[in-house]
Amino acid sequence: MRHIVSLLVENESGALSRISGLFSARGYNIESLTVATTEDPTLSRMTIITTGSDRIIEQITKQLNKLVDVVKLQDVTEGNFIEREIMFVKVKAEGESQRAEVHRLSEIFRARIIDVTDTTFCIELTGSGDKLEAYIRAMHENNIIEVVRSGSMAILRGEKALTL
């Protein structure tokens, strides 16, 4: 089963390597990992997408909780949550018809064109991983120059929150 684990960790240099090291040392999967500071500069928030049986997920959350740098942890998938990922795609856009095609496709996916040159567009798209993949599939493969994905982040709906 796929799980999204959100963590508040001490904003210290070793924290990320402790967490990624735990996953590799114990043979757990990481599908994606994102990290950035929060409104409190001493805390970082990390979102880890992982897969495993219930027992493995239980071990993952226990082992993460055991790390001294981990302040708080939440398995977001246990609740009602919103998940989003952001993607930048740089595509070839040469000639009227190609430019129009990219435009049209981006409108369908509610993507935004954030940079334009004579020969390229850069598109920003937000959504679930599935949506981002669908966009890439829809875009002609030969047109894609570069893809950057942020990895997922997630938040619980309603009043529940991961805070100190």
Next chain:
Amino acid sequence: MELSGSEIIIQFLKDEGVKHLFGYPGGAVLHIYDALQKQDDVMHILVRHEQGATHAADGYARATGKPGVCLVTSGPGATNAVTGIATAYMDSIPLVVLTGQVPSHAIGSDAFQEVDAVGVTRPCVKHNFLVKDLTKLAETLKKAFYVATTGRPGPVVVDIPKDITAPHIKIPYVYPKKIEMRSYNPTSKGHPRQIKRAVDLLLSAKRPIIYSGGGIIMGEASAELRQFVRKLGYPITQTLMGLGAFPGTDPQFIGMLGMHGTYEANMAMHECDVLLCIGARFDDRITGVISKFCPYAQVIHVDVDPASISKTIIADVPIVGGAKQVLTEMIKVLDKTEKEVDSNALEAWWKTIAAWQSQDSFAYDKNSDLIQPQAAVEELYRVTNGDAYITSDVGQHQMFAAQFYPFDEPRRWINSGGLGTMGFGLPAAMGVKLAFPDKDVACITGEGSIQMCIQELSTCLQYDTPVKIINLNNRYLGMVRQWQEFFYEKRYSHVYMDSLPDFVKLAEAYGHVGIQVDKPGDLHDAMKEAFKLKDRTVFLDIITDREANVYPMISAGKAHNEMDISPLQQQKQASLKAEGELV
């Protein structure tokens, strides 16, 4: 008080009550050694290899319950310490290891003797720190001691760049008495409802067993365990790490369990209907094959580390808490409850166990012309009245020690259980002797293990730590040879030590006493002689039967009731069967 970084380290150690510091100087820690030289409160023990420092500090910690403290230099100093750090990590031993680091500005430049000590040690420490700011030094040291000694204990590394310890930069110092860490709050009190459930389940048992481990010793819960187990009258088995928590000579103790445990302990594990595991972690050397583990049992698991619970064996009643606190609560519940032990069932259970015991699974040839390693350990037990501190290395001798030297007190049996580190025994013995100079300390070892840290004989002389080295010398790497005998059709691959040193001369070269014995009849006198020389380190080189094996044995993929048993036990089983005593 204005102090330099180096002075802060030394003053902090004093304030923290540290009496012994095991270390080895080098470039990155020169400032600290200069400050160390100017005082007498913290005794520094100069080892001969950093691995020895960590093992000595580890032995000290296991024997005293206080954290062991090391000081090593950067680069090779730190990497040499890694084996000892990993050893302590696997057995949850509180260590604080201070590693020197190249100056802050040089970090990352591949400077002389630079290694990323925080990175190298990360997978085998409870936590580690790199000190980046002199003003945080005292606080970081306090955190290190706090993390190392609380919850499930473990080693903590503090990496200190040289510039932080510079003598001319001084700042105000106050000893941080208490520390708060928002991200680290170990649980110690068990959940009351779960504790009630556990006691109820235990009282409903027909074939109960208690299986306890090193957590009882680290958690100082020996007295509570004894009280609880005696109140119930149930059989108890202990892991290699737990020996001594419950007295080894008590009739309720049915021996160690696991790969080389007693027949009765393993059979009782297999047949039990309620299992209380406390302060142990269902290690693979304990469980045998998981799919056949305790097939009839409901499992209660008490551990201070939530991650240990249901890691390998699913607990029916999980309790997160310190062994001492949980046992204290369990005793209270037991005293109050109206339920009683099912004494008829218990009597029948003890009868079953007695029948297993009558097979004498540790039997060995007592009429041999060769010294049997088991006999050597038994002799050591007699000569020391069962009251010595025993350290060991890793291999057959370690198992013989665990089997034939019953420990009645916790912290007397000091060995590397989890990591299985050869070379642990001698430096650990040194650490113990420093803590308890008036006690007998012996290191049971083999000719393979002892050579892995033999250089510490030199340290033993310098600091006058007269330990007794009981070398069970079978001229083989015995445990490896045993596996090759059992599982590789006696194809002995690289287990023959055919150029062994003359250990007697070697001991003498280091300034100690060496005695060799090779006849069973000489064993007693030699052992007596060794312990009579109170103020000398004695190397007792005992030439033993080359092909003695450790029995019983649970081999890979086997369950507790599928042990390989000794030829002597097989004979006994056959004769019991013939007499109709065994069905």
